[in-house]
Amino acid sequence: MEHLKIFRWLLDVDSIWPVPIGASKSAQSTAHWATVKATSHALALLTDGERAKALRFYRPSDAKLSLGSNLLKHRAIANTCQVSWSQAVISEGANKKPCYKPVAPSCKSLEFNVSHHGSLVVLVGCSGEDVRLGVDVVKMNWDKDYNTVMKDGFEAWANVYESVFSDREVKDIAGFVPPTRGTQQDEIRAKLRHFYAHWCLKEAYIKMTGEALLAPWLKDLEFRNVQVPLPASRMNASGQSGSDWGQTCADVEIWLYGKRVTYVRLEIQAFREDYMIATASSSLEVAFSAFKELDVERDVYPFQER
Numbered sequence: 001m002e003h004l005k006i007f008r009w010l011l012d013v014d015s016i017w018p019v020p021i022g023a024s025k026s027a028q029s030t031a032h033w034a035t036v037k038a039t040s041h042a043l044a045l046l047t048d049g050e051r052a053k054a055l056r057f058y059r060p061s062d063a064k065l066s067l068g069s070n071l072l073k074h075r076a077i078a079n080t081c082q083v084s085w086s087q088a089v090i091s092e093g094a095n096k097k098p099c100y101k102p103v104a105p106s107c108k109s110l111e112f113n114v115s116h117h118g119s120l121v122v123l124v125g126c127s128g129e130d131v132r133l134g135v136d137v138v139k140m141n142w143d144k145d146y147n148t149v150m151k152d153g154f155e156a157w158a159n160v161y162e163s164v165f166s167d168r169e170v171k172d173i174a175g176f177v178p179p180t181r182g183t184q185q186d187e188i189r190a191k192l193r194h195f196y197a198h199w200c201l202k203e204a205y206i207k208m209t210g211e212a213l214l215a216p217w218l219k220d221l222e223f224r225n226v227q228v229p230l231p232a233s234r235m236n237a238s239g240q241s242g243s244d245w246g247q248t249c250a251d252v253e254i255w256l257y258g259k260r261v262t263y264v265r266l267e268i269q270a271f272r273e274d275y276m277i278a279t280a281s282s283s284l285e286v287a288f289s290a291f292k293e294l295d296v297e298r299d300v301y302p303f304q305e306r
C-alpha cells in the first residue's frame, strides 16, 4: 500500500451559490435559492434523488451543504475510478454509509467519507478497498454554547453526553483544566474546544467503521490524552501566519473495551477560529495528504459544464 495516499478535500460553500437577499427568511427560501442561475446549474449536476434531498432542507445554508457534499462525492469517484460524471454513482453500504460500487470487479474502487458543518464540506478518500475512512468537521457555536454553560455549568454540559462518552471521558471533559490561565470567557472557550475535540474524534472513528451512532461500543470507545489543536490565529506569536489552517494533533490514545487500539490513524486539525476536522483511517501504512481547498468551478464541476 506504499503507493497509496489518502486525499483530503475542503470546500467552503459560503460564497458559492449565493442566497438571494431576503430569501433566507421566507418560507419558500430553499425553492427561491434553487432558481438562482448558479444554483440551478449546480443542482442540475445531481441525480433526481440527490437534488430532491438537497431541496428538502428548509434553510438554503443546509441545502448548500447537501449540494456540496454530493458534488464532492461525484468528483472523487469520477477522478479516482476514472469514470464519467454520470457513471460516478453514489451508493449506500452497510448502515447507509455512502460508497461507490464499481460496475465490475476489475474496475477501480474508492473508499471515501464526507462531513459538513457551518459552511464547510470535507471529503477524505483513498483508491481501492484496503482502507476504511471517517471524517468529521465541527464548528463551535460560541454564543449559544457560552450561554448554555453560563446557565447550567460545565459539568451539566458534559453529563448531557453520557450516552456517547465513557465515564472517564465525561470526567475528563467536565474536569478539564486549560493549560493557560485567562479570563472566565477564555477558560470556557478552552473547555468547549476540548469537548469539541473529543466529539470530533469520536465521530470520525464511528464514521470510519460505518456503524456511526448504532455502534454498540460507543461508550466503550475511549479517547485519552486528547490534545486540542490551536486555531489558525494562534499558530505563531503574532497570529499573522496568513493561513486558515491551525495546529494538527495526532497523538491521541484510542482505547476500546479497555485495550489500547494501535491500528487506527487518527488526527485532528483546527481550521480558522472555530472549526476542527478529525480524520480516521483503518491503516497506519497509508499517509494523509494535507487538505486541499477546492475551487468549485476549477476543481469540481465536470469539464463541459464549466
Ligand SMILES: CC(C)(COP(=O)(O)OP(=O)(O)OC[C@H]1O[C@@H](n2cnc3c(N)ncnc32)[C@H](O)[C@@H]1OP(=O)(O)O)[C@@H](O)C(=O)NCCC(=O)NCCS
Binding pocket: 065, 066, 069, 070, 094, 095, 096, 097, 098, 113, 114, 115, 116, 117, 135, 136, 137, 164, 199, 200, 202, 203, 206, 207, 208, 209, 210, 211, 212, 213
Ligand atoms: C449520520 C452520522 C454518521 C453523522 O452525522 P453528522 O455528524 O450529523 O453529520 P456529518 O456532516 O459529519 O456527516 C454526514 C455525512 O455522513 C455520511 N454518512 C451517512 N451515514 C454514514 C455512516 N453510517 N457511516 C459513515 N458516514 C455516514 C454521509 O455522507 C453524510 O453526508 P451526506 O448525507 O451529505 O452524504 C451519525 O453519526 C449521526 O447522526 N450523528 C449525529 C451526531 C451525534 O450524536 N454524534 C455522537 C457521537 S460523538
